[in-house]
Amino acid sequence: MIEDLINGAIDKFNARVARDNTLKKELEGMTRTVQIELKDGRSFCFSLKDNVMGDFHEGRVDNPDIKIVSDEATLSGLLNGTIRPMKAWATKKVQFKASLEDLMRIRKFF
Numbered sequence: 001m002i003e004d005l006i007n008g009a010i011d012k013f014n015a016r017v018a019r020d021n022t023l024k025k026e027l028e029g030m031t032r033t034v035q036i037e038l039k040d041g042r043s044f045c046f047s048l049k050d051n052v053m054g055d056f057h058e059g060r061v062d063n064p065d066i067k068i069v070s071d072e073a074t075l076s077g078l079l080n081g082t083i084r085p086m087k088a089w090a091t092k093k094v095q096f097k098a099s100l101e102d103l104m105r106i107r108k109f110f
Contacts, residue, residue, distance in 0.1 A: 003058070005079040010046060033046075044056065045064065
């Protein structure tokens, strides 16, 4: 299920932040909400606060800082490493709506 892949990516990201002091400092003080919209109509949200991603749930939030729009197959490929983010973006299989700063950081999630 896509939910399991997203949760796994969140856990992997949190473990990386815990052991990577450079990444931890880069994220220090940052609070962001992320919304993933699948083309089948489902949406998922999570947040980044205090260097930890969490609060993962199905649904939408008002005015997310980062919005990722894709289909389930592409998102699954991004999360399991079979599809590279830049290739998915270049072929318009995924759209990222975020500030330039957040776009540069989001690549660390994949």
